[in-house]
Amino acid sequence: MHTAILIVQCKDNKGIVAAVSQFLYENNGNILAVDQYIDEELGDFFMRAEWELETFAIEKDSILEEFKKNVGFKYEMQYSLSFNFPKPKMALFVSKLSHCLFDILSRYYSGQFNVEIPLVISNHPDLEPVVKAFGIPYYHLPVTKENKFTQEKRQLELMKEHQVDFVVLARYMQILSGDFINNFPNNIINIHHSFLPAFVGAKPYHAAYKRGVKIIGATAHYVTEELDAGPIIEQDVARVRHHNTIDELVQIGQDVEKVVLSKAIKYHLARKIQVVGNRTIIFN
Amino acid sequence: MHTAILIVQCKDNKGIVAAVSQFLYENNGNILAVDQYIDEELGDFFMRAEWELETFAIEKDSILEEFKKNVGFKYEMQYSLSFNFPKPKMALFVSKLSHCLFDILSRYYSGQFNVEIPLVISNHPDLEPVVKAFGIPYYHLPVTKENKFTQEKRQLELMKEHQVDFVVLARYMQILSGDFINNFPNNIINIHHSFLPAFVGAKPYHAAYKRGVKIIGATAHYVTEELDAGPIIEQDVARVRHHNTIDELVQIGQDVEKVVLSKAIKYHLARKIQVVGNRTIIFN
Amino acid sequence: MHTAILIVQCKDNKGIVAAVSQFLYENNGNILAVDQYIDEELGDFFMRAEWELETFAIEKDSILEEFKKNVGFKYEMQYSLSFNFPKPKMALFVSKLSHCLFDILSRYYSGQFNVEIPLVISNHPDLEPVVKAFGIPYYHLPVTKENKFTQEKRQLELMKEHQVDFVVLARYMQILSGDFINNFPNNIINIHHSFLPAFVGAKPYHAAYKRGVKIIGATAHYVTEELDAGPIIEQDVARVRHHNTIDELVQIGQDVEKVVLSKAIKYHLARKIQVVGNRTIIFN
Amino acid sequence: MHTAILIVQCKDNKGIVAAVSQFLYENNGNILAVDQYIDEELGDFFMRAEWELETFAIEKDSILEEFKKNVGFKYEMQYSLSFNFPKPKMALFVSKLSHCLFDILSRYYSGQFNVEIPLVISNHPDLEPVVKAFGIPYYHLPVTKENKFTQEKRQLELMKEHQVDFVVLARYMQILSGDFINNFPNNIINIHHSFLPAFVGAKPYHAAYKRGVKIIGATAHYVTEELDAGPIIEQDVARVRHHNTIDELVQIGQDVEKVVLSKAIKYHLARKIQVVGNRTIIFN
Structure with missing residues (x-):
């Protein structure tokens, strides 16, 4: 199964989980795993989400851009997107x-x-x-x-x-x-x-x-x-x-x-x- | 710090994480921890969220009802709400x-x-x-x-x-x-x-x-x-x-x-x- | 280094350790390891000794017989002798x-x-x-x-x-x-x-x-x-x-x-x- | 049960186990535990023996002296003797x-x-x-x-x-x-x-x-x-x-x-x- 993996990092803030999961939901992403971690010392929020690509509404090559426009920019996120193929x-x-x-x-x-x-x-x-x-x-x-x-x-x-x-x-x-x-x-x-x-x-x-x-x-x-x-x-x-x-x-x-x-x-x-x-x- | 803890269980479905986190976000809930687990064998989704009560927009006694109305009903969830006070x-x-x-x-x-x-x-x-x-x-x-x-x-x-x-x-x-x-x-x-x-x-x-x-x-x-x-x-x-x-x-x-x-x-x-x-x- | 390994088992009794170690000592055995265990429930004594063969006074093929005659027989022991060569x-x-x-x-x-x-x-x-x-x-x-x-x-x-x-x-x-x-x-x-x-x-x-x-x-x-x-x-x-x-x-x-x-x-x-x-x- | 515990240390040498265990055996010591260890790097031998005092032929206060005379001196041992009573x-x-x-x-x-x-x-x-x-x-x-x-x-x-x-x-x-x-x-x-x-x-x-x-x-x-x-x-x-x-x-x-x-x-x-x-x- 082809999947995408997104890891984001930003200052902890209300609504981040909602924003990221809403983005995936609206684009028909079938989430396979999602994990968050709040580093209280740094005040930083981290999230990793993995979802199926097959049904996803956004083309593989446009995901990063769309994510930035819709979510990443607003929360001043750092993010990395990767795929489980081709094999590293x-x-x-x-x-x-x-x-x-x-x-x-x-x-x-x-x-x-x-x-x-x-x-x-x-x-x-x-x-x-x-x-x-x-x-x-x-x-x-x-x-x-x-x-x-x-x-x-x-x-x-x-x-x-x-x-x-x-x-x-x-x-x-x-x-x-x-x-x-x-x-x-x-x-x-x-x-x-x-x-x-x-x-x-x-x-x-x-x-x-x-x-x-x-x-x-x-x-x-x-x-x-x-x-x-x-x-x-x-x-x-x-x-x-x-x-x-x-x-x-x-x-x-x-x-x-x-x-x-x-x-x-x-x-x-x-x-x-x-x-x-x-x-x-x-x-x- | 007074917190509320919500645990939900339902059939796995797109948009659940988004719905629950949106509910907390809209009501000004400061999420302290959120964990999900998808049981692939059962096809069931589980989530635990803990958030601060002080800033939360909904009264303690109305949270369950509001949650049911806005989220729980739609996804046919089972849920349990508890608080970290008074001490058990x-x-x-x-x-x-x-x-x-x-x-x-x-x-x-x-x-x-x-x-x-x-x-x-x-x-x-x-x-x-x-x-x-x-x-x-x-x-x-x-x-x-x-x-x-x-x-x-x-x-x-x-x-x-x-x-x-x-x-x-x-x-x-x-x-x-x-x-x-x-x-x-x-x-x-x-x-x-x-x-x-x-x-x-x-x-x-x-x-x-x-x-x-x-x-x-x-x-x-x-x-x-x-x-x-x-x-x-x-x-x-x-x-x-x-x-x-x-x-x-x-x-x-x-x-x-x-x-x-x-x-x-x-x-x-x-x-x-x-x-x-x-x-x-x-x-x- | 060529070594012999002797494992003995018998009813627990005074003097067993002394008898076995005396046997090895008298025959110029350089002991590399010796371990005992007394099973209190069974009243049984167990011992494993490993020693160098090179300096040992008894020929490899006669050790068992000599041991039986000098020690094993007296304490009604069961014993097994083996060597670290040839490779099993x-x-x-x-x-x-x-x-x-x-x-x-x-x-x-x-x-x-x-x-x-x-x-x-x-x-x-x-x-x-x-x-x-x-x-x-x-x-x-x-x-x-x-x-x-x-x-x-x-x-x-x-x-x-x-x-x-x-x-x-x-x-x-x-x-x-x-x-x-x-x-x-x-x-x-x-x-x-x-x-x-x-x-x-x-x-x-x-x-x-x-x-x-x-x-x-x-x-x-x-x-x-x-x-x-x-x-x-x-x-x-x-x-x-x-x-x-x-x-x-x-x-x-x-x-x-x-x-x-x-x-x-x-x-x-x-x-x-x-x-x-x-x-x-x-x-x- | 009252027991004595002897720990000895000396240069590794043939016959030490035999000598110590013979000493205990001859004096009717019922050995409860005996452990040896050879530190190959130092070339040192260590042994701990614990035995019942009740049946032992040597008076508690004379054990150390007798051991020294019969065994310790010969092998230039360091040793310590202790008892499991009175409570430390x-x-x-x-x-x-x-x-x-x-x-x-x-x-x-x-x-x-x-x-x-x-x-x-x-x-x-x-x-x-x-x-x-x-x-x-x-x-x-x-x-x-x-x-x-x-x-x-x-x-x-x-x-x-x-x-x-x-x-x-x-x-x-x-x-x-x-x-x-x-x-x-x-x-x-x-x-x-x-x-x-x-x-x-x-x-x-x-x-x-x-x-x-x-x-x-x-x-x-x-x-x-x-x-x-x-x-x-x-x-x-x-x-x-x-x-x-x-x-x-x-x-x-x-x-x-x-x-x-x-x-x-x-x-x-x-x-x-x-x-x-x-x-x-x-x-x-």
Whole structure:
């Protein structure tokens, strides 16, 4: 079923829900889901509505304009409109670890993700056979201090060439430059192997072991220029005990990482995420 | 802040959200929260809206009538209107175990519950000192096979006398008759010490031990005539290990029970629960 | 590192720990892990010890006999001795769903499992490409009421031919006969898609939806003749909300299933499971 | 039942388990529980054994000496011996929040804790009625920058006077001086309202809200001079969503805090905790 998804944001005000829902009703929109959220601290109103396109009175390409004219303008709204088709194009960046990659490809294979994966990029050759087995092109672009700038340029060219909509760092162990990041604002999802903000940076399982925590976790977040500090999309945790070695923390943690990352991808694909400052609204 | 809460249910139809929100907007209602849910299986639409009363153009006592005339009638809605004042009156039924009682009284003491507790009823004398310390009347009504009918009559009189709105069975180890239950449809909350539907009935921790489960749980539900089969409001679980004795299961479980029961009470007090068949919608 | 694992069971008695550990010490065993458990209800003592073989004074093939003579006989012990080499051989049985299969193969690929997978058997052809991509033979043995007996015979032949040590039913949607099961006592692991003992049998997610539970789960257990009633190895759960459709329950549940099943396999491979009646001790 | 609990620590070595268990066996000790742990990184061995005193051949007061002579000396062990009687004496420090206090007192009331509570100390008068209702003396010692030193002296006098064994900071909102702390090494338990090491210091729920985490937590730890940096005893978490206000985070978090703190007290009372560097072994 083809649907449209509208997310709006504006100062909280009387009549907004009425205005938006009236707009959809008058144009014969069959609403499938509608969610609101009022951020009392900011005084801001947020709404996500999804409706069937087939019966809708306004042409796909005119919806935004009509909405602006009839509703958006009056309430000084910011809004974004998207559609659940064609399938968005997702690029995967990986290094050597396979658990997140397999989890994503497995869902891709079984049709759980409404997505296309035009390419996988890696700074190592290791995972090429896995990716090839799924019929997906694999680009091996080793990164060193010296060639980082050039390789990122190449990566960006590949993104363009394959018309990539968003990027998933599935345990890609390189830090992207601000320049790369700015090409995909709120469109690069990273999985960090700790419950942020604890254990930012390298080797979080080692740090967790050393600190003697009883719970470890993983965090999927949008990438911003500050390392591991972007808006959090999803987190989960697992219990550990004193006898668990660092290697065991790694294995226990990987099961959390892969599920958390795939949930974040699912929210992103369904346009259920709205970033507000450094926080996310998850319309779920 | 004084608020009104409207919950509506009707066949799903275009324009319902618009109609309800338009009604609130036209009457100057400042919406604090609005949630919808479409049950695709039933084809039913549900909505909960909460708004400030102070600025609302319609008198408290006329809201229902006006709503019916302007919206409810057209969409053949069922609806219920309530207010967050005066505080609802909650009766507690207990037996010998104190953990749920203490948890509820502790929240009552700290102002976490918007509720009055006019009385506690027990079939045992044990918890009277605890209840008295909180300044709440305690009625000791021992129940036997023989006097059950009489005692329930007395209990119902007490409910009436104290104008009780709803009843919480905080580990009350007697089964209420259908007659009693019918006096409080969807207004008796019970905590069962298992993750229903597993381990219905007596001694669920013993049964859990015997079955060798790795997770135990607790379930808060509305009481219906069929034992432990009413609509589930909230559940939670805790991990156990093979070395945990039944006594340890009981202690671990009690921590789950008390938190689950108090959450259910909180949802009930905030009118966030809508019963649909044998399921609950939790507008949260 | 080559290790031996000894699990003993006997009536609880003074001096058992001393006797076993003395035996290992005297023979120069470097203990890597030792765990005891006293089942107070049964009055039974259980112990698992793992030690390095390299420095051990007794030849691999004589350990059992020596242990019996020096310790086992005196305390009327039952005991089992195993080694972490050669790698055990695990057969996978699947039907159409790929999530558990992928999860297992992904861990197999990354070396997380100390196992060989000589073959995969399925009653459907669907997953053959996946399995082939990992270089594992795939046997398509469709099962009907009529041919069930013959096909099980064929399956057993394949087990023999490939010297299979244990079987994992990774969402294999056929019920094995008692005859088949008796060939692999406590060596067939099944994943059931509910938190047993709730929702035994077919379509547990549908049943969970209908019952309106707030938590769904999955259970890995050894297969016995009674359906979904064998000793539980591992369980886990996930929260669901009223708006989750059955399809969403399925997707949420699959993430729990695959992690639970893989944990059970890991325990089984490490010989950390002892079955006692219908319960399991997990030496972890 | 009267029991003795021995915890030993030494360099890992062959024969330690044999030596300790032989010592208990020869002296007719009926072992109720025994747990070992080998810290591979440190190369250290840890063991906790609990046994019945009634039948034990060595007098209570001579056990330590005999153990040292027969076992401890040989392996250069550190060891601590304790008994489950008389009941340890626990002092509670509170400020204004009642949830942890109620939870502890409720377990004390129901006999879940093997403890005496000779006094409660607070820098505020608010919780006096609650404490008095349980028949426990309440000392109101307001703390300011100016009188902090004097008040701590008074607190220490009260600890001495009441023969306090350990201190529980049940949301006591004052920072204790190093001098006070050094009087109770590994005997002051604090509950911090975040999953440490995230959100050290004041107002962690505000910080969690601002960071937009999807999970909040609580941490019970031994108090050391560095704020919120002592050995972690227990942690737990709860999910939150974008719509939860800071006040809601506080309420959700309090349910975690109280259960985590009470679990830590239970471990401490059962002498199940061994501090190693800045980590804890929980023999459970």
